[in-house]
Amino acid sequence: MADLVLKNVEKAYGEVKVLKDINLDIKTGELIVFVGPSGCGKSTLLRMIAGLERITGGDFSIDGVRMNDVPPAQRGIAMVFQSYALYPHMTVRDNMAFALKIAKKSAAEIQAAVDKAARILQLTPYLDRLPKALSGGQRQRVAIGRSIVRDPKVYLFDEPLSNLDAALRVATRIEIAQLKEAMPNSTMVYVTHDQVEAMTLASRIVVLAGGGISQVGSPLELYERPENEFVAQFIGSPSMNLLAGEVVETGATTVVRLENGGLARTHVPTQSADKGLKVKIGVRPEDFTETDGDAIHAGEVEITEALGEVTLLYFQKTADGAQIVAKLPGIRPELRRQTVKLTANPKKVHLFANGKSLLYR
Amino acid sequence: MHPALQALFVIVVGVGGCVTYFYASNLLLDKVLFPASGPNAGRNTNRANMIRPWLFLFPALFLLSLYLAYPVFATAWLSLFAKNGDFVGLGNYTRMFGEPKFGESLANNILWLIVVPAAATAFGLLAAQLTDRIKWGNFAKSLIFMPMAISFVGASVIFKLIYDSREADLSQIGLINAVWLKFDGGVGSFLMLRLVPFLLIGCLLLAITWAGWSVLRPLLRGQGDGLLVKAARILGALVAAFLAFELGIWLYGIATNDLPFGQPQVWLQKPYWNNFFLMAVLVWIQTGFAMVILSAALRGVPEDTIEAATIDGANPFQIFFKIKVPQIMGTIIVVWTTITITVLKVFDIVLAMTNGQWETQVLANYMYDKLFRALDWGMGSASAMIIMLLVTPILIWNVVNARKEMR
Numbered sequence: 223m224a225d226l227v228l229k230n231v232e233k234a235y236g237e238v239k240v241l242k243d244i245n246l247d248i249k250t251g252e253l254i255v256f257v258g259p260s261g262c263g264k265s266t267l268l269r270m271i272a273g274l275e276r277i278t279g280g281d282f283s284i285d286g287v288r289m290n291d292v293p294p295a296q297r298g299i300a301m302v303f304q305s306y307a308l309y310p311h312m313t314v315r316d317n318m319a320f321a322l323k324i325a326k327k328s329a330a331e332i333q334a335a336v337d338k339a340a341r342i343l344q345l346t347p348y349l350d351r352l353p354k355a356l357s358g359g360q361r362q363r364v365a366i367g368r369s370i371v372r373d374p375k376v377y378l379f380d381e382p383l384s385n386l387d388a389a390l391r392v393a394t395r396i397e398i399a400q401l402k403e404a405m406p407n408s409t410m411v412y413v414t415h416d417q418v419e420a421m422t423l424a425s426r427i428v429v430l431a432g433g434g435i436s437q438v439g440s441p442l443e444l445y446e447r448p449e450n451e452f453v454a455q456f457i458g459s460p461s462m463n464l465l466a467g468e469v470v471e472t473g474a475t476t477v478v479r480l481e482n483g484g485l486a487r488t489h490v491p492t493q494s495a496d497k498g499l500k501v502k503i504g505v506r507p508e509d510f511t512e513t514d515g516d517a518i519h520a521g522e523v524e525i526t527e528a529l530g531e532v533t534l535l536y537f538q539k540t541a542d543g544a545q546i547v548a549k550l551p552g553i554r555p556e557l558r559r560q561t562v563k564l565t566a567n568p569k570k571v572h573l574f575a576n577g578k579s580l581l582y583r
Numbered sequence: 584m585h586p587a588l589q590a591l592f593v594i595v596v597g598v599g600g601c602v603t604y605f606y607a608s609n610l611l612l613d614k615v616l617f618p619a620s621g622p623n624a625g626r627n628t629n630r631a632n633m634i635r636p637w638l639f640l641f642p643a644l645f646l647l648s649l650y651l652a653y654p655v656f657a658t659a660w661l662s663l664f665a666k667n668g669d670f671v672g673l674g675n676y677t678r679m680f681g682e683p684k685f686g687e688s689l690a691n692n693i694l695w696l697i698v699v700p701a702a703a704t705a706f707g708l709l710a711a712q713l714t715d716r717i718k719w720g721n722f723a724k725s726l727i728f729m730p731m732a733i734s735f736v737g738a739s740v741i742f743k744l745i746y747d748s749r750e751a752d753l754s755q756i757g758l759i760n761a762v763w764l765k766f767d768g769g770v771g772s773f774l775m776l777r778l779v780p781f782l783l784i785g786c787l788l789l790a791i792t793w794a795g796w797s798v799l800r801p802l803l804r805g806q807g808d809g810l811l812v813k814a815a816r817i818l819g820a821l822v823a824a825f826l827a828f829e830l831g832i833w834l835y836g837i838a839t840n841d842l843p844f845g846q847p848q849v850w851l852q853k854p855y856w857n858n859f860f861l862m863a864v865l866v867w868i869q870t871g872f873a874m875v876i877l878s879a880a881l882r883g884v885p886e887d888t889i890e891a892a893t894i895d896g897a898n899p900f901q902i903f904f905k906i907k908v909p910q911i912m913g914t915i916i917v918v919w920t921t922i923t924i925t926v927l928k929v930f931d932i933v934l935a936m937t938n939g940q941w942e943t944q945v946l947a948n949y950m951y952d953k954l955f956r957a958l959d960w961g962m963g964s965a966s967a968m969i970i971m972l973l974v975t976p977i978l979i980w981n982v983v984n985a986r987k988e989m990r
Contacts (some may be wrong), residue, residue: 274890295896311909320905321895344659372895 299368707873795823
């Protein structure tokens with residue numbers, strides 16, 4: 223049982239505030255993923271939760287107890303580091319037992335906890351090895367095992383998979399998901415820059431940007447109803463296309479006349495006062511379809527990338543330098559150097575004004 | 584010619600000679616002996632590459648054999664002859680082992696060997712850790728490192744002044760005596776000369792007992808170590824037991840001694856204790872060396888293992904002893920053995936401060952006595968051989984460990 227509450231949390235190095243106004247409510251049993259571009263402070267925020275970085279403003283509490291000045295060991299947290307941070311001079315068994323030995327648990331208790339964790343993580347054959355005799359994936363499992371034996375209320379993961387190769391990353395990701403399933407009462411906070419990890423693991427994703435929270439929501443909420451242009455472009459790959467235009471018709475269906483001459487319809491509702499509003503529409507590459515009628519974008523395809531299941535079309539840059547990308551099903555390399563007209567289902571067209579989505583006002 | 588000019592001349596000729604040797608010999612190999620052209624170009628290149636390392640190593644190998652290897656054998660040979668030139672076999676060695684001064688040197692050397700590397704490494708490690716995170720740490724480090732720049736003789740002169748003694752009615756220029764005369768047997772004296780030393784030595788005694796016990800314990804449990812490890816464990820435990828015994832005697836002395844307050848003491852003429860006053864000089868010098876190396880090693884300990892230990896609940900002491908020290912153990916051993924070798928060769932300090940009088944003789948100074956004062960080449964060579972025999976195993980261990988560190 224552990225609810226984490228962050229209230230107006232901020233981190234400042236001298237005058238520079240790298241994080242400010244972080245408000246977050248994490249419920250027991252959730253797996254929260256922090257994503258964001260590098261340097262957005264996601265690791266710093268995790269380390270503040272861990273107690274490795276001082277919280278310079280606001281309150282952080284676990285289960286209603288203020289934790290700002292509580293030392294890391296007494297917060298009931300365990301952390302898995304990107305570099306594993308195994309103690310190189312200790313065997314796998316000693317690595318996992320270290321925290322319990324420090325806590326002066328009985329030898330039998332330690333033995334039982336370590337053996338149990340080793341069984342869960344399939345580390346039993348390696349218990350008497352030193353970390354240097356293990357592969358990357360095994361080391362990562364030891365690091366996770368070191369957390370499990372402590373039976374913490376909150377698990378913190380700091381980019382745990384980024385040192386693994388692609389195949390192992392997928393396998394370990396699934397192991398973490400299974401681990402979460404097996405421990406429904408533990409809360410997990412997970413930092414990554416990899417969207418796929420975020421989308422597959424998270425119960426909720428926290429997108430951090432520019433020192434603050436951009437949006438919090440379930441993976442599909444973030445994908446389908448991004449609150450702002452940043453989240454819209456950050457989630458999904460290739461990222462969402464943004465096209466500038468002006469609202470010409472309002473109501474349940476909004477019509478936007480685009481600067482490139484195209485016309486877009488969207489089911490984002492607008493009021494009559496919005497007529498003439500400068501907006502940007504957003505269309506995900508996978509939502510584009512070919513058309514003969516009114517086009518959102520029409521242009522010559524410069525490059526095609528056939529991936530088998532889909533083909534990516536990269537259009538010639540528009541006047542304002544934007545690169546429009548479309549993802550069409552099937553194998554379509556013949557479209558290179560062709561002029562293609564694209565439209566999209568009005569349900570899938572997003573509408574932003576001043577960087578904010580018009581869905582949320 | 585002016586000596587400075589001479590030195591400059593030697594430097595130019597020496598460095599120039601080296602450069603010329605390497606350049607010219609390389610040229611000879613590549614252009615004349617095995618030119619990388621013509622029908623055998625490939626084979627010639629391979630051959631040249633096989634010869635090149637030997638070519639470049641030749642000056643070092645030649646000079647080392649001339650000035651190191653040959654003298655070793657010559658000394659071994661010389662040690663078999665008496666002062667008058669008669670061949671006496673191992674007679675010099677038997678005579679030497681019979682001499683009380685040699686026994687004294689050996690015992691003192693062993694004492695030096697135990698105390699100085701341990702103290703210098705411990706102080707160095709302490710200084711490295713304490714100066715690690717503070718703003719003026721680098722300044723403190725340079726202060727601690729500075730004695731490294733002083734020659735042993737210079738340091739001995741400084742410490743001789745510190746230990747200096749005058750008549751009671753004159754003002755003392757020696758620091759120790761000046762402080763000593765401030766004590767009058769009152770409460771302050773009890774505190775500073777009995778209670779505090781008693782507690783410090785008591786802690787040290789406990790620490791050494793504990794260390795000795797933890798070295799021995801795996802053996803008693805029947806842990807399957809190699810024979811060498813077992814022998815090392817027994818040796819370590821014996822050393823610890825000896826030290827604990829010595830410290831126990833110290834404790835008794837601190838508690839019961841009748842101290843001659845108000846009388847200046849001639850520190851360097853107090854047998855047994857004067858050894859420690861001499862060792863202080865070397866510890867003072869070597870602490871800087873240990874600190875610099877260990878400080879670099881401590882910086883190399885991955886920060887995240889320390890953070891992981893913090894989260895695991897370790898306090899700063901546990902982090903230091905269970906996370907940091909084990910990770911730099913290799914470096915600690917290299918520092919320890921390096922200082923050990925310096926200690927085995929210790930000569931200048933003893934020569935400059937007591938010249939081996941008042942039971943402070945050490946092997947190197949004993950050798951100097953025999954060689955250059957008694958002009959007994961046989962005995963001198965024999966004692967030199969003993970020193971070499973003592974240094975060699977430690978040197979080998981040092982090299983092995985240093986290589987392990989580099990990997």
